[in-house]
Amino acid sequence: MIQLTNVSKIYPNGAKALADVSLRIGKGEFVFLVGPSGAGKSTLIRLLYREEHPSRGLVSFNGQNLVRMKEREVPFLRRKIGVIFQDFKLLPRKTVRENVGFALEVLGLQRHEVAVRAEKALELVGLTKKLKAFPHQLSGGEQQRVCVARAIVNDPALLMADEPTGNLDPDTSWEIMDLLHNINKKGTTVVMATHAKDIVDQMKKRVVAIEQGRIARDDEKGGYGYEL
Amino acid sequence: MSFSSAKYVLRETLSSVKRNLWLSIASVMTVMVSLIILGFSAFFLANTSNVAQSFESQVEISAFVHTNVPETQVQALETKIKAMPGVSSVVLVTKAQGLAQFGQSLGKAGGNLVSDLAGTNPLPDKFTIKATDPRRVQTLADQLRQFTELKSVRYGQGVVDRLLQFTRWLRWMGAGVIIAFGAAAVVLISINIKMNVFSRRREIQIMKLVGASNWFIRWPFLVEGLFLGLAGGILAAILVGTGYNWLAGYVSSTLAFLPVVRSTWLFWQVQTSLLVLGMVIGAAGSALSLRKFLNV
Numbered sequence: 089m090i091q092l093t094n095v096s097k098i099y100p101n102g103a104k105a106l107a108d109v110s111l112r113i114g115k116g117e118f119v120f121l122v123g124p125s126g127a128g129k130s131t132l133i134r135l136l137y138r139e140e141h142p143s144r145g146l147v148s149f150n151g152q153n154l155v156r157m158k159e160r161e162v163p164f165l166r167r168k169i170g171v172i173f174q175d176f177k178l179l180p181r182k183t184v185r186e187n188v189g190f191a192l193e194v195l196g197l198q199r200h201e202v203a204v205r206a207e208k209a210l211e212l213v214g215l216t217k218k219l220k221a222f223p224h225q226l227s228g229g230e231q232q233r234v235c236v237a238r239a240i241v242n243d244p245a246l247l248m249a250d251e252p253t254g255n256l257d258p259d260t261s262w263e264i265m266d267l268l269h270n271i272n273k274k275g276t277t278v279v280m281a282t283h284a285k286d287i288v289d290q291m292k293k294r295v296v297a298i299e300q301g302r303i304a305r306d307d308e309k310g311g312y313g314y315e316l
Numbered sequence: 317m318s319f320s321s322a323k324y325v326l327r328e329t330l331s332s333v334k335r336n337l338w339l340s341i342a343s344v345m346t347v348m349v350s351l352i353i354l355g356f357s358a359f360f361l362a363n364t365s366n367v368a369q370s371f372e373s374q375v376e377i378s379a380f381v382h383t384n385v386p387e388t389q390v391q392a393l394e395t396k397i398k399a400m401p402g403v404s405s406v407v408l409v410t411k412a413q414g415l416a417q418f419g420q421s422l423g424k425a426g427g428n429l430v431s432d433l434a435g436t437n438p439l440p441d442k443f444t445i446k447a448t449d450p451r452r453v454q455t456l457a458d459q460l461r462q463f464t465e466l467k468s469v470r471y472g473q474g475v476v477d478r479l480l481q482f483t484r485w486l487r488w489m490g491a492g493v494i495i496a497f498g499a500a501a502v503v504l505i506s507i508n509i510k511m512n513v514f515s516r517r518r519e520i521q522i523m524k525l526v527g528a529s530n531w532f533i534r535w536p537f538l539v540e541g542l543f544l545g546l547a548g549g550i551l552a553a554i555l556v557g558t559g560y561n562w563l564a565g566y567v568s569s570t571l572a573f574l575p576v577v578r579s580t581w582l583f584w585q586v587q588t589s590l591l592v593l594g595m596v597i598g599a600a601g602s603a604l605s606l607r608k609f610l611n612v
């Protein structure tokens with residue numbers, strides 16, 4: 089489903105984020121991206137939903153070459169990929185329900201269907217009591233969950249999460265992990281960047297460790313593998 | 317577009333206008349001013365060409381026949397002139413009729429003069445010719461000069477030419493001013509929308525990351541431009557409409573000899589043109605700013 093071939097990424101300011109990374113992720117997999125901060129995890133995720141272009145190498149998703157992809161095709165790519173952003177990226181002037189519904193609104197769905205599906209997704213993340221709140225009225229954890237709901241609301245083929253438990257207490261973190269696990273069991277491919285050692289160790293999923301922009305380790309059913 | 321997205325677009329438009337209220341007002345005002353000038357120019361031109369036409373239609377050619385041309389030849393000449401293309405009417409004023417008219421115009425003294433002339437008549441036969449189209453008067457006069465039987469051909473050349481020149485000049489001037497203001501309005505609207513886009517660039521970026529197409533994001537901005545243009549058009553139409561009606565009433569009550577155009581067809585034509593042009597200006601403004609802004 090995802091294939092990176094000899095991908096390097098150097099940002100315009102000269103920061104080297106990825107160096108000659110090759111990685112293959114199959115449909116239905118659950119993959120942790122681990123590694124110290126600044127290793128290039130977020131950059132790898134950004135390449136996949138085409139927020140960034142690789143400086144060198146090939147990125148493909150479902151057989152589509154993302155490097156050659158035309159600008160006007162990008163929205164259709166993004167509609168197949170749910171992203172839980174590290175900084176949430178919620179729309180400040182929209183309510184919780186509108187934020188989640190927005191991912192459906194761009195598909196041109198009817199208002200009623202948008203509302204029903206948005207509420208269902210918010211139920212999954214346990215936020216039904218804050219449908220009409222605005223993002224600035226929510227705690228960090230609550231904003232995180234809105235972001236999760238928006239990422240899953242349109243049943244994406246690929247769900248990518250960039251440190252989705254970074255702002256959550258352990259209990260809520262595990263709720264989110266259960267959610268991702270269930271979504272994965274229904275066939276959605278999940279890629280998650282994280283620092284949470286205990287989660288990685290306990291989930292027994294594939295672990296790809298990135299260090300200084302290179303893949304240092306790629307274990308089936310691995311553990312976090314770093315001493316904290 | 318479905319009902320829900322129409323509502324979405326409307327909501328976005330209104331909140332955008334509120335955010336940049338003063339710039340929005342300035343944009344609407346410039347559209348309005350350019351369209352007011354356009355509206356009044358249109359009415360003014362309609363009136364000048366109406367006045368010109370009523371002057372022009374009074375313009376006739378006088379062609380004088382050599383005194384030595386026999387009567388039969390004069391009558392033959394009359395049929396020839398009548399057959400010329402562009403001639404609408406030919407009236408022959410014979411020497412005798414001319415003398416009688418001349419005598420009448422002099423009143424009592426005229427009777428004495430006519431009898432003093434004692435049967436001699438110094439006046440020539442005269443044709444009074446009207447053209448179907450005032451603009452053909454000059455060509456027609458030139459053609460008439462080809463006839464050797466005619467001694468001289470005269471018409472009110474100066475008046476027609478000057479009037480036509482004036483309306484032509486007015487048309488260019490009006491067009492220049494309107495284009496200048498129209499361009500200013502387009503630029504102001506595009507600045508307005510660019511500022512809105514800029515202040516919302518983070519939101520736009522998020523929308524794109526969640527899968528919104530460029531058109532989904534552009535719509536509200538396009539509608540905003542159309543809305544500002546239309547608002548200017550409506551204001552201009554109201555002001556031009558009431559202004560012209562008042563002015564037309566005033567002119568026809570004080571300067572009754574001036575023919576004022578009061579055609580409802582023209583009135584509504586101008587009004588709808590103002591509304592449509594307002595929207596065109598607005599759309600042009602948004603198009604200008606939205607051509608290349610979504611590279612996030």
Ligand SMILES: Nc1ncnc2c1ncn2[C@@H]1O[C@H](COP(=O)(O)OP(=O)(O)O)[C@@H](O)[C@H]1O
Nearest residue numbers: 099101103104105124125126127128129130131
């Ligand atoms: N937008 C950017 N512009 C310039 N440099 C960046 C940008 N994003 C990330 N970097 C740099 O690229 C490297 C990798 O960053 P990132 O992918 O965010 O790592 P991680 O998510 O693993 O912490 C870092 O050195 C970071 O400073």
Ligand SMILES: [Mg+2]
Nearest residue numbers: 129130174250
């Ligand atoms: Mg990161």
